[in-house]
Amino acid sequence: xxxxxxxxxxxxxxxxxxxxxxxxxxxxxxxxxxxxxxxxxxxxxxxxxxxxxxxxxxxxxxxxxxxxxxxxxxxxxxxxxxxxxxxxxxxxxxxxxxxxxxxxxxxxxxxxxxxxxxxxxxxxxxxxxxxxxxxxxxxxxxxxx
Numbered sequence: 262x263x264x265x266x267x268x269x270x271x272x273x274x275x276x277x278x279x280x281x282x283x284x285x286x287x288x289x290x291x292x293x294x295x296x297x298x299x300x301x302x303x304x305x306x307x308x309x310x311x312x313x314x315x316x317x318x319x320x321x322x323x324x325x326x327x328x329x330x331x332x333x334x335x336x337x338x339x340x341x342x343x344x345x346x347x348x349x350x351x352x353x354x355x356x357x358x359x360x361x362x363x364x365x366x367x368x369x370x371x372x373x374x375x376x377x378x379x380x381x382x383x384x385x386x387x388x389x390x391x392x393x394x395x396x397x398x399x400x401x402x403x404x405x406x
Contacts, residue, residue, distance in 0.1 A: 284312035
């Protein structure tokens, strides 16, 4: 079974110092079974295309992948109110029973995006701010008494 993060592996991968990394911007090393080990812990094949995909997806600050994986967003299912931590988990949930969603997911992303103005996340944040204001008022009034 292939590992996803070599830093978390039970058995450390064997590095071959004679092999070269097949990408000019990549920093890391190559294993004896010809896998590239990135400094971030990522593991991919030692092919220029695979390493380029890894660099774009993981190390680019503006990548769509990272935006979807960001854990600060909560994706809520409109049908069953189940909450997912990222869009890919939300889409996987929506494709399973009982929803049986098939096809293009761009419309689904727009409908359930937590950063649109009418988002439940926005409402929850506003409620949290209001609770904080009322508790600060209560705290100030008890200190003055």
